[in-house]
Amino acid sequence: MNEVKKPKKQIFTFYIIVLCLILFFNLFIMPSIAKARVKEVDYGTFISMTEEQNIGLVEIQDNQIVFTDKAQEKIYKTGLMDDPGLTERLYASGATFSREIIEEASPIATFLFSWVLPIVLFFVIGQIISKQIMKKAGGANSMMFNMGKSNAKVYVQSSNGIKFSDVAGEDEAKESLTEIVDYLHNPRKYEEIGAKMPKGLLLVGPPGTGKTMLAKAVAGEANVPFFSMSGSEFVEMFVGMGASKVRDLFKQAKEKAPCIIFIDEIDAIGQKRDGMSRNDEREQTLNQLLTEMDGFEGNTGVIILAATNRPETLDPALTRPGRFDRRVPVELPDLKGREEILRVHAKKIKVEPGVDFTHIARMASGASGAELANIVNEAALRAVRSGRKAASQADLEESIEVVIAGYQKKNAILTDKEKLVVAYHEIGHALVAAKQTNSAPVQKITIVPRTSGALGYTMQVDEGNHYLMTKEEIENKIATFTGGRAAEEIAIGSITTGASNDIEQATKLARAMITRFGMNDEFGMVALETVTNQYLGGDASLACSAETQSEIDRKVVELIKKQHEKAVEILTENRRKLDELAKYLYEHETITGSEFMNILNS
Numbered sequence: 001m002n003e004v005k006k007p008k009k010q011i012f013t014f015y016i017i018v019l020c021l022i023l024f025f026n027l028f029i030m031p032s033i034a035k036a037r038v039k040e041v042d043y044g045t046f047i048s049m050t051e052e053q054n055i056g057l058v059e060i061q062d063n064q065i066v067f068t069d070k071a072q073e074k075i076y077k078t079g080l081m082d083d084p085g086l087t088e089r090l091y092a093s094g095a096t097f098s099r100e101i102i103e104e105a106s107p108i109a110t111f112l113f114s115w116v117l118p119i120v121l122f123f124v125i126g127q128i129i130s131k132q133i134m135k136k137a138g139g140a141n142s143m144m145f146n147m148g149k150s151n152a153k154v155y156v157q158s159s160n161g162i163k164f165s166d167v168a169g170e171d172e173a174k175e176s177l178t179e180i181v182d183y184l185h186n187p188r189k190y191e192e193i194g195a196k197m198p199k200g201l202l203l204v205g206p207p208g209t210g211k212t213m214l215a216k217a218v219a220g221e222a223n224v225p226f227f228s229m230s231g232s233e234f235v236e237m238f239v240g241m242g243a244s245k246v247r248d249l250f251k252q253a254k255e256k257a258p259c260i261i262f263i264d265e266i267d268a269i270g271q272k273r274d275g276m277s278r279n280d281e282r283e284q285t286l287n288q289l290l291t292e293m294d295g296f297e298g299n300t301g302v303i304i305l306a307a308t309n310r311p312e313t314l315d316p317a318l319t320r321p322g323r324f325d326r327r328v329p330v331e332l333p334d335l336k337g338r339e340e341i342l343r344v345h346a347k348k349i350k351v352e353p354g355v356d357f358t359h360i361a362r363m364a365s366g367a368s369g370a371e372l373a374n375i376v377n378e379a380a381l382r383a384v385r386s387g388r389k390a391a392s393q394a395d396l397e398e399s400i401e402v403v404i405a406g407y408q409k410k411n412a413i414l415t416d417k418e419k420l421v422v423a424y425h426e427i428g429h430a431l432v433a434a435k436q437t438n439s440a441p442v443q444k445i446t447i448v449p450r451t452s453g454a455l456g457y458t459m460q461v462d463e464g465n466h467y468l469m470t471k472e473e474i475e476n477k478i479a480t481f482t483g484g485r486a487a488e489e490i491a492i493g494s495i496t497t498g499a500s501n502d503i504e505q506a507t508k509l510a511r512a513m514i515t516r517f518g519m520n521d522e523f524g525m526v527a528l529e530t531v532t533n534q535y536l537g538g539d540a541s542l543a544c545s546a547e548t549q550s551e552i553d554r555k556v557v558e559l560i561k562k563q564h565e566k567a568v569e570i571l572t573e574n575r576r577k578l579d580e581l582a583k584y585l586y587e588h589e590t591i592t593g594s595e596f597m598n599i600l601n602s
Contacts, residue, residue, distance in 0.1 A: 169337025208370030231268030257301030428487025
């Protein structure tokens, strides 16, 4: 009955508004229109028009005279006066005068057409609209036609939906979620030992790592109702509507328990409450969610999944044990995970036999699941453009470059001097990297411009998973970043703007060494910088005095200058190889890591 009351209330309001509009139209608009059609003149004008024989139709009423001009285009009215010779003058002017000339509409007809007919018409339209609203409001899965009703999507078990087998590279997350699905299927074996499942599971990780896909896999595996809703859908313009949606969602879930509720981007409603006393919509929605997750009634059989890439912004009351009991990290996949993800997505396209997915996964270091899916799709598109029926190893390797640096710019034509500068710049990176023992091997060097704005790049590939970096490795990495500028100084005798991104990356690493990694003897293990939004790029802010900040800046400049000098020294010692490799790259535009090493070691 509660689902029907709100539509009926809305229909009643609709009728009241329509009646008010009809009253306003008939009492104010219609008289104004009628008054605008009749022009009021003095009695002298009426006499003048009569004498000029410019009178057409005349009606003498009890309190006024209504008449038209000869052409009957305009209607006039004037006051009634004692004029005994009026009839003779009208007769002499040729006017037609009678009480039937300008006939007023029947009061009954006026009432019927001005009041009854519009009301009947609007009531008929209202009945049609009400039937549609009632029909939609009564549906099992449609709840977005009423304010304050949740519009959660309900998923059921499907034979062709996403399963856990379709999600690769997140074994730990899958294990936690598989346990939840198993509990919903077989709660008895957990109850026998006294175990209780967590009320809420929070999936956290960078964008594109598969948090929403894991939730869909739960829907595909579980044969229980699965309610899915985004956090932003709870937020309404009117205060109290979001809280009403939360109540409605949990009411439906309790009726269909055991079931699962999935709230995507929960940070939209779960942000930390500040100390200011206010009563806004977002805070009311959060309070209602906290009450529903841990109220007096309890939510037996209702398990809540939520996803966010900003866990640090969530309210502590939301993430405490008893609400979101378990936090499931969904991180960027490692080498094995990337390979598994590539194989899963490669099943959806035609791939030539013999493709080395391990090599492709190594090249795609740091890629998320969404980026890996995009790489496979780009490889298929490249194969179609080339007129082939299946994607090859070369297609997959090129698609990695497309995702990282963009497509090749066909219309970007460098001058010979610019091309030579870019060649020396990229060889400078590669040569410094190769001459340092802890640097990753060079995979590919190119001076073909890309749509991302890069005029060339050097691709380095790690041999395996790399979870820790030593101080020496970071310093070598900074030296590699400065190698491009160092090569320009040695070979060209000048510097260009091509090192802008290298400078940014080198500065970022050097500052992190001092402020976050404790790799400076003067400051030691003191945290001088804090990082927020770690899954969204990381926003760093210094947490020290102005004097210390100045000292940090001095240390950063000193560190980068030292590594730049090391890069200059390496390239100076290998000047002959620098010239030989740059000339080869200038002529061929793209060389592989093996070609580079053969020339370097020859």
